[in-house]
Amino acid sequence: xxxxxxxVGITPFGELWEEDELSLARLAVSQAxxxxxxxxxxxxxxxxGNMLLPHTSQQSHIGAHIASGLGFxxxxxLVEGACASGGLAIRQALSLLHAKMAHRVLVVGVEKMSDxxxxxxxxxxxxxxxxxxxxxxxxxxxxxGMMHRKYQDLYGASDEEMCxxxxxxxxxxxxxxxxxxxxxxxxxxxLTSAMIADPLRLLHCSPISDGAAAIILEATTRPTKxxxxxxxxxxxxxxxxxxxxKSITSLSATKKxxxxxxxxxxxxxxxxxxVELHDCFSIAExxxxxxxxxxxxxxxxxxxxxxxGRLGTKGVILNTSGxxxxxxxxxxxxxxxxxxxxxQQLLGRSGKRQxxxxxxxxxxxxxxxxxxxxxxxxxRSE
Amino acid sequence: xxxxxxxVGITPFGELWEEDELSLARLAVSQAxxxxxxxxxxxxxxxxGNMLLPHTSQQSHIGAHIASGLGFxxxxxLVEGACASGGLAIRQALSLLHAKMAHRVLVVGVEKMSDxxxxxxxxxxxxxxxxxxxxxxxxxxxxxGMMHRKYQDLYGASDEEMCxxxxxxxxxxxxxxxxxxxxxxxxxxxLTSAMIADPLRLLHCSPISDGAAAIILEATTRPTKxxxxxxxxxxxxxxxxxxxxKSITSLSATKKxxxxxxxxxxxxxxxxxxVELHDCFSIAExxxxxxxxxxxxxxxxxxxxxxxGRLGTKGVILNTSGxxxxxxxxxxxxxxxxxxxxxQQLLGRSGKRQxxxxxxxxxxxxxxxxxxxxxxxxxRSE
Numbered sequence: 060x061x062x063x064x065x066x067v068g069i070t071p072f073g074e075l076w077e078e079d080e081l082s083l084a085r086l087a088v089s090q091a092x093x094x095x096x097x098x099x100x101x102x103x104x105x106x107x108g109n110m111l112l113p114h115t116s117q118q119s120h121i122g123a124h125i126a127s128g129l130g131f132x133x134x135x136x137l138v139e140g141a142c143a144s145g146g147l148a149i150r151q152a153l154s155l156l157h158a159k160m161a162h163r164v165l166v167v168g169v170e171k172m173s174d175x176x177x178x179x180x181x182x183x184x185x186x187x188x189x190x191x192x193x194x195x196x197x198x199x200x201x202x203x204g205m206m207h208r209k210y211q212d213l214y215g216a217s218d219e220e221m222c223x224x225x226x227x228x229x230x231x232x233x234x235x236x237x238x239x240x241x242x243x244x245x246x247x248x249x250l251t252s253a254m255i256a257d258p259l260r261l262l263h264c265s266p267i268s269d270g271a272a273a274i275i276l277e278a279t280t281r282p283t284k285x286x287x288x289x290x291x292x293x294x295x296x297x298x299x300x301x302x303x304x305k306s307i308t309s310l311s312a313t314k315k316x317x318x319x320x321x322x323x324x325x326x327x328x329x330x331x332x333x334v335e336l337h338d339c340f341s342i343a344e345x346x347x348x349x350x351x352x353x354x355x356x357x358x359x360x361x362x363x364x365x366x367x368g369r370l371g372t373k374g375v376i377l378n379t380s381g382x383x384x385x386x387x388x389x390x391x392x393x394x395x396x397x398x399x400x401x402x403q404q405l406l407g408r409s410g411k412r413q414x415x416x417x418x419x420x421x422x423x424x425x426x427x428x429x430x431x432x433x434x435x436x437x438x439r440s441e
Numbered sequence: 442x443x444x445x446x447x448x449v450g451i452t453p454f455g456e457l458w459e460e461d462e463l464s465l466a467r468l469a470v471s472q473a474x475x476x477x478x479x480x481x482x483x484x485x486x487x488x489x490g491n492m493l494l495p496h497t498s499q500q501s502h503i504g505a506h507i508a509s510g511l512g513f514x515x516x517x518x519l520v521e522g523a524c525a526s527g528g529l530a531i532r533q534a535l536s537l538l539h540a541k542m543a544h545r546v547l548v549v550g551v552e553k554m555s556d557x558x559x560x561x562x563x564x565x566x567x568x569x570x571x572x573x574x575x576x577x578x579x580x581x582x583x584x585x586g587m588m589h590r591k592y593q594d595l596y597g598a599s600d601e602e603m604c605x606x607x608x609x610x611x612x613x614x615x616x617x618x619x620x621x622x623x624x625x626x627x628x629x630x631x632l633t634s635a636m637i638a639d640p641l642r643l644l645h646c647s648p649i650s651d652g653a654a655a656i657i658l659e660a661t662t663r664p665t666k667x668x669x670x671x672x673x674x675x676x677x678x679x680x681x682x683x684x685x686x687k688s689i690t691s692l693s694a695t696k697k698x699x700x701x702x703x704x705x706x707x708x709x710x711x712x713x714x715x716v717e718l719h720d721c722f723s724i725a726e727x728x729x730x731x732x733x734x735x736x737x738x739x740x741x742x743x744x745x746x747x748x749x750g751r752l753g754t755k756g757v758i759l760n761t762s763g764x765x766x767x768x769x770x771x772x773x774x775x776x777x778x779x780x781x782x783x784x785q786q787l788l789g790r791s792g793k794r795q796x797x798x799x800x801x802x803x804x805x806x807x808x809x810x811x812x813x814x815x816x817x818x819x820x821r822s823e
Contacts, residue, residue, distance in 0.1 A: 104676075110502075113495035117575060119568030120492075120523035120681065123812035127571065127681040134676040135813065136529045139519040141502035147518045150542075151533055158539030160532075160674075186501030189509065193499060292542075294486075294516040299502065299509040430505035431517065 061282045062156050062289040063440070065163070065275045066095025067399040072270035072387030073239040080112060080171040081128035083271035088129055088167060091273040102275070103161040105135040108148035108168040109391035114183040115175050125167060134161075141187030142339065144168065145394025146424030146433030149274065150292050156278040163278075168395030169271035180267055184390070187427035189300040200256035200264055200340065202301060202428050207342040208258050210308045214357035216345075218258070222249040223363035224344035225262050225385075228378050231370060232385025234412035239268045239387030263341040268387030272395040274402070282440040287402045290419075291324030291436035293317060299430045310429035313350040317423070317434045324419075324436035328352050331375055331436070332417040333404045334368075335397035337425040338382040347423055348377065351434075370412060379404060379412045394424035398435055405439045443664045444538050444671040445822070447545070447657045448477025449781040454652035454769035455621040462494060462553040463510035465653035470511055470549060473655040484657070485543040487517040490530035490550035491773035496565040497557050507549060516543075523569030524721065526550065527776025528806030528815030531656065532674050538660040545660075550777030551653035562649050566772070569809035571682040582638035582646055582722065584683060584810050589724040590640050592690045596739035598727075600640070604631040605745035606726035607644050607766050613752060614763025616794035621650045621769030645723040650769030654777040656784070664822040669784045672801075673706030673818035675699060681812045692811035695732040699805070699816045706801075706818035710734050713757055713818070714799040715786045716750075717779035719807040720764040729805055730759065733816075752794060761786060761794045776806035780817055787821045 068090025070083050078086075084107075092098060107125045112118045122135035138148040145168035152164040172180055185193050188202060210216060225244060232238035244262055252261040282288055295315030301307050321328065328351075336351070338344035345359035353375060354362045362368075368377030380386040380400040383393060401420035403409050419438045425431065450472025452465050460468075466489075474480060489507045494500045504517035520530040527550035534546040554562055567575050570584060592598060607626060614620035626644055634643040664670055677697030683689050703710065710733075718733070720726035727741035735757060736744045744750075750759030762768040762782040765775060783802035785791050801820045807813065 113568060114499075114501070116572075117496075117564065117568050118572065119496070119521065119565075120570070120809050120812060122522055123678065123681045123808060124571070126678060127685075127812065132678050132680060135522075135678050136533070137519075137521040138533075139501065139521060140504055140517075151518070151520075151536070154533070154536040154540045154542050156540075157542065158536045160536050160539065182499065183501075186495060186499050188502070189506070190498075190500065296505065296508060296514050296517050298514060299505045303509075426505060427502050430502060430509065 060278055060280055062153055063277050063279050063282050064287040064402045065277045066091040067402050068094065068273040069237060069396060069399050070271045071237045072268045072389060074173045075269040076173065078269060080169050083171065083269065084125050084128060084167050084169045087271040087273035088165065091275050095275040099129055099131050102131060102163055102165045103133060104155055104164045105131055106148040106152050106164060106166045107137045108144035108395060109137060109170060110139055110141050110144050111170055111172060111183050111390065114186065140431040141426035142390045143394055143424045143426030143431040143433050144391040149395065149398055149435060150294055150433055152276050153289055153292050156276060164276050165273065166395055167271060167273045168392035170389035170391040171269050172267045172389060173269050177267060191300055198256060200259045203340040203342055204256035204259040206307050210342055210345065213308055216360035218250060219246050220360040220364040221341055222246045223360065224338055224341040225249055227363065227369045228338060228382040228384040231379050231412055232381025235381050235386060238381040238385050239266055240385045259340060265339045265383035265388040268389045270387060270389035270392045272392050272399045274395055274398055284440060286440045287405045287437050288440050289435060290438045291320040293319030293434045295432045297430050299427065301428055308346065309356065310346055310350055310425065310432060312429050312432035313347060313423065313425065316432040317351050320434040320436045326419055331419045331421050333379060333401060333414045333420040334375055334377050335380060335400050336377060336423040338378060338384050339388060351423060376414045379409060379414060394433060397422035397424060401437050405437060442660055442662055444535055445659050445661050445664045446669040446784045447659045448473040449784050450476065450655040451619060451778060451781050452653045453619045454650045454771060456555045457651040458555065460651060462551050465553065465651065466507050466510060466549050466551045469653040469655035470547065473657050477657040481511055481513050484513060484545055484547045485515060486537055486546045487513055488530040488534050488546060488548045489519045490526035490777055491519060491552060492521055492523050492526050493552055493554060493565050493772065496568065522813045523808035524772045525776055525806045525808030525813040525815050526773045531777065531780055531817060532676055532815055534658050535671055535674050538658060546658050547655065548777055549653060549655045550774035552771035552773040553651050554649045554771060555651050559649065573682055580638060582641045585722040585724055586638035586641040588689045592724055592727065595690055598742035600632060601628050602742040602746040603723055604628045605742065606720055606723040607631055609745065609751045610720060610760050610764040610766040613761050613794055614767025617763050617768060620763040620767050621648055622767045641722060647721045647765035647770040650771045652769060652771035652774045654774050654781045656777055656780055666822060668822045669787045669819050670822050671817060672820045673702040675701030675816045677814045679812050683810055690728065691738065692728055692732055692807065692814060694811050694814035695729060695805065695807065698814040699733050702816040702818045708801055713801045713803050715761060715783060715796045715802040716757055716759050717762060717782050718759060718805040720760060720766050721770060733805060758796045761791060761796060776815060779804035779806060783819050787819060
């Protein structure tokens, strides 16, 4: 049995003052349903990926809340794993389909972040981390700032090299009409942008965004030729606190998730054409390409500064959506958006940012500072 | 392939001032691991059922949070569906096992409710309902109070008959050393207890409790003789708002979940010996026995007043744990506790509250006012 992507949908990402979580979910879902040529009543199960609604509003029972907003009265649930909520939701959808507990599952990742004060949102986001880190006064940029600094200390990467991921992703974002930021940036702009948590500056960091993405998955024994199949899925875990990890310049959860997903997909790393990876901060993209095995440990920043992963170069292309940095990072939506972007690439629908002849793709989603990671491998059905 | 319950654990339920969510989870899990004769490292996936942590603390990423507290660094995630979070978590565990995405899954339901002011907790609990109901000033007892009144209006049930479920469940609770309330109550005590939301009085309502329950599920082709098997699982949904439902004296989500679970289990309703059902308020138990088909619509209150479901009577026995009313209702833990109680009954471990020759059991878990329902059917392996 294969799992086929029957339809995808995505809203613009950004500060969407006119929208709430329900209107965002409706927009993404209506596109996915149209794409799949089915109706909401044809769905067996709705899985929602969301992190912040219980913090920003009084809402819980979030599966039923989004379901009611969609006029869907079948089975609904929320899956949460901080910024990896979307990836986990897709993984649980695959589980229901493989278990034959559902035939068609709708996954919606959604986050409405701009209605809170930025300082409040920052505090809510620290919910992804440990109590000890919160009580010590750490912020998310603070924690990733430590990883960034340690990486530079350990491997001698220059400040300029540490900017390459943001520059590439803003270039890709400039080609994505749904990206939060559609403008290119330079090394100089990054290194003179506001200091957020030394050594992290504003333009090393992904923004606070609103947005939703939706995907319809179906179990089938006869996949449609040319459709996109979910070929492999992996998940890894690690301690919530950085202080209790063996390394803070590598995420063991990513390594575990990737190993499992690649093994299941039965393809080689070198066959992957396009990757959406979790660049919540520039250091996160550097660690990801090393942990996913594209580049040797310690060489990621340099490789990116040499153009690795940029549209127009040979080899794998990274974060064509603009990544979390430029496309935006509505946390519960991100993991679903990544799979939507890969699906669109494999279907040849990506317009100016299309990767030629993309056949296999990978999505890499991280929760918090790496206590959760989810990897999915996709491929075009022959 | 069968899914076998390899181990169960449960903390005392009540106002546990010395405990937090991590110590509660650790206590329940240590029992379940000992029962299953395995170690935390033998677990593939941890699924947590919890509703209130994001409201009562700054914590999100709750799967990883509980996992770290248990010293578990495998795959972890949170499943949320308000008071049905525990039942949904078990259903997702079955899905992972049937899909062969895991061999051994640990499900932990946990809730620490007593650290907030009761008025705050009441507000947090309204997160299980719709924004419209919250903005209209409704409380949970208020919503169930409407159902209670409508039921009496429709079917002419007397005030005394509406007390029977609380009386039975307190009697059962008096036999359960882990129950929040272990004292019997009378009709007079109920009808003179404080008015909470007319016509609901204090002793019609389940309490605010702390507690955790854990269960270890394993996929096997050769179940151990005499062990407990998960035979059927069902889930149903409905609109989050009472006002948009066809009926408020019946939960269509329960009916859908039950139909699916019974069908899958391949047994008849009449074969079920013991049931844990979702009696968050006395009216909820009345609706449940009608929606599950044990009693005709409109006759539930009367049947309970005649002793239906009470230990010592013939036929099915209801809520031997004391139910949500007397055992307590730590919301995320409840759905897991129900399955633990049924497993213990089928294993003959229930001491003074043991149902003789219990072979088949059912657990019924509801989210909010019925936008989510989950039903599991269990049986002893022959």
